Amino acid sequence: MSERVTGVHRRVFLTGAAASTFSVLGGRAFAQDASDVSGPNPKLADARTMSDVKPREPNYRYEIQRTEAEWRERLSDFEYSIMREMGTEPQKSSPLWNETREGLYRCKGCDQLLYWSETKKVLDKGWTFFRHSEPDAVLTGIDATDTFGDSTLYMLEVHCRRCGSHLGHIVWISNEVLHCINGAALTFELA
Numbered sequence: 001m002s003e004r005v006t007g008v009h010r011r012v013f014l015t016g017a018a019a020s021t022f023s024v025l026g027g028r029a030f031a032q033d034a035s036d037v038s039g040p041n042p043k044l045a046d047a048r049t050m051s052d053v054k055p056r057e058p059n060y061r062y063e064i065q066r067t068e069a070e071w072r073e074r075l076s077d078f079e080y081s082i083m084r085e086m087g088t089e090p091q092k093s094s095p096l097w098n099e100t101r102e103g104l105y106r107c108k109g110c111d112q113l114l115y116w117s118e119t120k121k122v123l124d125k126g127w128t129f130f131r132h133s134e135p136d137a138v139l140t141g142i143d144a145t146d147t148f149g150d151s152t153l154y155m156l157e158v159h160c161r162r163c164g165s166h167l168g169h170i171v172w173i174s175n176e177v178l179h180c181i182n183g184a185a186l187t188f189e190l191a
């Protein structure tokens with residue numbers, strides 16, 4: 001299978017899942033943050049995601065700071081497109097989507113422990129799903145990308161708390177809120 005990042009099928013899937021998540025969790029919980037990106041907002045002019053916008057905490061810095069050259073040296077071109085440019089891997093392209101052995105999942109960008117296998121849920125959707133992350137392992141933000149030309153549709157992005165790498169999105173599937181994570185952003189370590 002080609003390593004070309006093809007987000008169309010996943011975007012369709014995530015778009016529906018995100019809409020369900022917002023309605024189930026109650027749009028008001030996100031209204032204050034979402035209001036910051038509605039309408040003309042000069043802070044968002046060059047941002048691909050809310051992660052690109054300066055945090056509200058002016059002194060916030062990710063623990064791991066790397067130059068673009070250092071990121072490119074650490075990651076393959078494909079991994080870079082996922083983790084640093086918010087790409088999406090093709091369905092079932094990662095062997096981790098149906099991994100069932102006991103172990104832990106770390107961020108490929110900084111080795112931060114993100115998930116344990118006991119919180120994993122294998123679904124025949126083609127990506128890696130978890131019920132929740134380890135405490136203080138991930139951050140979420142509003143993904144303000146222009147999905148299918150709809151600038152009013154926002155999704156919840158999941159990224160590494162330690163290095164800021166894009167991991168995936170939070171979705172609603174079969175009455176359950178799940179982290180839908182790109183396997184290309186993870187390393188698996190047997191327990």
